[in-house]
Amino acid sequence: MAGQQVDGNNLAAAAFAKAGIDHMFGVVGIPVTSFANSAVKAGIRFIACHNEQSAGYAASAYGYLTGKPGILLTVSGPGCVHGLAGLSNAMINTWPMVMVSGSCDQADFGKGDFQELDQLNAVQPFVKFSGKAAKASQIPFLVSQALNVAAQGRPGGCYIDLPADVLHEYIDKLEADRLLAEVCPFQPIWALPKLAAAEFYAPEQDIQTAVSMLRQAQRPLIVVGKGAAYARAEAPLGDLVRLTGIPFLPTPMGKGLLSDTHELSATAARSLAIGQCDVALVVGARLNWMLHFGENPRWAADVKFILVDVSKDEIELRKPTLGLVGDARLVLQQINRDIKDEPFCLGRNHPWVERIVNKASENVKKMSAFLAKDVVPFNFQTPMRIIRDALLAQGSPAPVVVSEGANTMDVGRSVLVQTEPRTRLDAGTWGTMGVGLGYCIAAAMAYPERLIVAVEGDSGFGFSGLEVETLVRYKLPVVVIIFNNGGVYGGDRRNAEDIEGPYKDDPAPTSFVPGAAYHTVMEAFGGKGYLVGTPHELQSALDEAFTKRNPAVINVTIDPYAGAESGRMQHKN
Structure with missing residues (x-):
C-alpha cells in the first residue's frame, strides 16, 4: 500500500529473519527493546538473559552448534562492553557470531550522551568485521555482510552498531522490500552445493x-x-x-x-x-x-x-x-x-x-579400578563416575555435556564419555570461566530433543548462576550439577603460620561460604533443587532429574580438600 512506512527496528528484524536467523540472545533496554520485540514478530525466538556475558556465551556456542552465526543483542555503552566477553570468546574459539548493539543518537555523540561509547573502536580487537548503520537504508546490507563474514573462512565474531536515531528512522515500505530482497538466506558450508564449496x-x-x-x-x-x-x-x-x-x-x-x-x-x-x-x-x-x-x-x-x-x-x-x-x-x-x-x-x-x-586399555583399567571405589565425603571421581553412568544410560540422542571449573572440568574430561559429535562444551581455547549456563541455553535451543547437563565447579557456576531463572522461564531441559567444594579449587588451604597482615582473619581469596545452598537458588524460581552427599542420594537425584527433564540444580557436596590447586595447570599459578 502506497505511503506505508517501516522503521529501523522492523527493517533490522526483517533482515535477520530473511537471512534465516531464528534465534537471538540478549538483554534489552535503551535503545533496543523495540528491536527485540520486532525480531519476535518477525519469527525470531528472542532469549532474554540476565547478563550480556551469559547471552554472549550462548550466542557464541549457538554459532558453533548450528553453523549459523549466533546473534547477541545488547544495549549501548556498558551493555556493549559486557557483550565483549561473548564476542571475544567466539573469536578465540573461531565460532561464528554477530553482536548487535544499540548506540546513542549520532547527533549527540561526543557530548556525553546517555551510555555513550565509541563502540566501533571498542570491539576492534575481537572482530573480523564491524560496521555502523548511519541511516536505516544501510541496515539490510550490513546485516548480510556481517553474517557472511562471521562464517567465511575461519569463523569468528562480527559487530553491527545501530544508533538510536537509525532504529527510529522510517523509510518507505516499497524501498524496504527492495533492500530486503537483496538479503540472501545464510547457509553453513556443509549445506552449500559442491560447486559453491570448491x-x-x-x-x-x-x-x-x-x-x-x-x-x-x-x-x-x-x-x-x-x-x-x-x-x-x-x-x-x-x-x-x-x-x-x-x-x-x-x-x-x-x-x-x-x-x-x-x-x-x-x-x-x-x-x-x-x-x-x-x-x-x-x-x-x-x-x-x-x-x-x-x-x-x-x-x-x-x-x-x-x-x-x-x-x-x-x-x-x-x-x-x-x-x-x-x-x-x-x-x-x-x-x-x-x-x-x-x-x-x-x-x-x-x-x-x-x-x-x-x-589405552591399561590406563582405562587403572582408572576403572580407582573409580569403582565409593569415596565419602565425595572426591571428584566418585560422583563423576555416577554421572557418567547416568549419562550413558540415556542412550541416543546423547545428552549435551557442558563443563567448566578447574578440577571439575579436568576430571570430567577424563571420566565422562562422549559418544556423539558436538555433545561436549567446555571452557575452550581461552579457558573461559562463566560460560556454563549460557552454553546450556544455547544447546537447548540448538538441540531441543536432547537433555542438557552442566557439570560445574561452584566457582564456575557463580559467574552466571542467576541464569537458572532463564532456564525456568523458558522451561529448558537443563540439569545443572554443581561440585560444591567451598571455593576456587577448594576451601581455605592456607597453613596458619603463612597467614599474616592486618586482614589475616578474612576468608582466603580462594574460599566461599562453606556448604552454600546453591540448590535453593533454583527452587526460588520454581525449579527443582537437590542436595546430595552420598552415592545413593546422587543416583536418586540424577534418575529423577534426567527422567523429568525439567530445570534442576543438583548441589553435590565435595570434600574441600579433594581437588588440586589450579587443576592440572599448577605450573602456571
Missing part, C-alpha cells in the same frame, strides 16, 4: 603428498579438534580411521566425533601417542597450548605435522611439514578418495597400533 578443497597434489606421508609413516596419528566438529567432519573421519587403521586423538571438544569407546581412540594413551608419533595429521585443531604448541619434549623432535585448517594464516603461523588449506570435512573426503585408489591399513596387529591400544 574453494574449500585443498590442491590435489598436496592431498597426494599427505597420503604418501601417512602411508610411509611408522607411527601415524590423527588429531581432531572442534574445528572438525564444526565442519561436520565425523563421517569422513570415521571412513579415514576405518580405511587406514590409524589411531586418533580428539581435543576436548573434538570428543565424540568418533566415540570415546572406539578401539582406536588414543585418549587414554595421550602421552604415548603424541610423544612417539612420527606423522600427525591434525584436523581442525590448532597447535597452541592445548597441544603443547607441537613442540618437544611433549612431541617427538622429528615429528612431521600435516595441518588441515580453513585458515591459511594459521598454517603459515605453525609452519607444519605440510599444510592443507580447506574445510575439514571436504579435505578428509579428498584424502579418503586418494587412499581408496591405493589402499593401505595398519591393522590391529601393527606394532604401533598394538602399543596404543594396549596402553
Whole structure:
C-alpha cells in the first residue's frame, strides 16, 4: 500500500529473519527493546538473559552448534562492553557470531550522551568485521555482510552498531522490500552445493603428498579438534580411521566425533601417542597450548605435522611439514578418495597400533579400578563416575555435556564419555570461566530433543548462576550439577603460620561460604533443587532429574580438600 512506512527496528528484524536467523540472545533496554520485540514478530525466538556475558556465551556456542552465526543483542555503552566477553570468546574459539548493539543518537555523540561509547573502536580487537548503520537504508546490507563474514573462512565474531536515531528512522515500505530482497538466506558450508564449496578443497597434489606421508609413516596419528566438529567432519573421519587403521586423538571438544569407546581412540594413551608419533595429521585443531604448541619434549623432535585448517594464516603461523588449506570435512573426503585408489591399513596387529591400544586399555583399567571405589565425603571421581553412568544410560540422542571449573572440568574430561559429535562444551581455547549456563541455553535451543547437563565447579557456576531463572522461564531441559567444594579449587588451604597482615582473619581469596545452598537458588524460581552427599542420594537425584527433564540444580557436596590447586595447570599459578 502506497505511503506505508517501516522503521529501523522492523527493517533490522526483517533482515535477520530473511537471512534465516531464528534465534537471538540478549538483554534489552535503551535503545533496543523495540528491536527485540520486532525480531519476535518477525519469527525470531528472542532469549532474554540476565547478563550480556551469559547471552554472549550462548550466542557464541549457538554459532558453533548450528553453523549459523549466533546473534547477541545488547544495549549501548556498558551493555556493549559486557557483550565483549561473548564476542571475544567466539573469536578465540573461531565460532561464528554477530553482536548487535544499540548506540546513542549520532547527533549527540561526543557530548556525553546517555551510555555513550565509541563502540566501533571498542570491539576492534575481537572482530573480523564491524560496521555502523548511519541511516536505516544501510541496515539490510550490513546485516548480510556481517553474517557472511562471521562464517567465511575461519569463523569468528562480527559487530553491527545501530544508533538510536537509525532504529527510529522510517523509510518507505516499497524501498524496504527492495533492500530486503537483496538479503540472501545464510547457509553453513556443509549445506552449500559442491560447486559453491570448491574453494574449500585443498590442491590435489598436496592431498597426494599427505597420503604418501601417512602411508610411509611408522607411527601415524590423527588429531581432531572442534574445528572438525564444526565442519561436520565425523563421517569422513570415521571412513579415514576405518580405511587406514590409524589411531586418533580428539581435543576436548573434538570428543565424540568418533566415540570415546572406539578401539582406536588414543585418549587414554595421550602421552604415548603424541610423544612417539612420527606423522600427525591434525584436523581442525590448532597447535597452541592445548597441544603443547607441537613442540618437544611433549612431541617427538622429528615429528612431521600435516595441518588441515580453513585458515591459511594459521598454517603459515605453525609452519607444519605440510599444510592443507580447506574445510575439514571436504579435505578428509579428498584424502579418503586418494587412499581408496591405493589402499593401505595398519591393522590391529601393527606394532604401533598394538602399543596404543594396549596402553589405552591399561590406563582405562587403572582408572576403572580407582573409580569403582565409593569415596565419602565425595572426591571428584566418585560422583563423576555416577554421572557418567547416568549419562550413558540415556542412550541416543546423547545428552549435551557442558563443563567448566578447574578440577571439575579436568576430571570430567577424563571420566565422562562422549559418544556423539558436538555433545561436549567446555571452557575452550581461552579457558573461559562463566560460560556454563549460557552454553546450556544455547544447546537447548540448538538441540531441543536432547537433555542438557552442566557439570560445574561452584566457582564456575557463580559467574552466571542467576541464569537458572532463564532456564525456568523458558522451561529448558537443563540439569545443572554443581561440585560444591567451598571455593576456587577448594576451601581455605592456607597453613596458619603463612597467614599474616592486618586482614589475616578474612576468608582466603580462594574460599566461599562453606556448604552454600546453591540448590535453593533454583527452587526460588520454581525449579527443582537437590542436595546430595552420598552415592545413593546422587543416583536418586540424577534418575529423577534426567527422567523429568525439567530445570534442576543438583548441589553435590565435595570434600574441600579433594581437588588440586589450579587443576592440572599448577605450573602456571
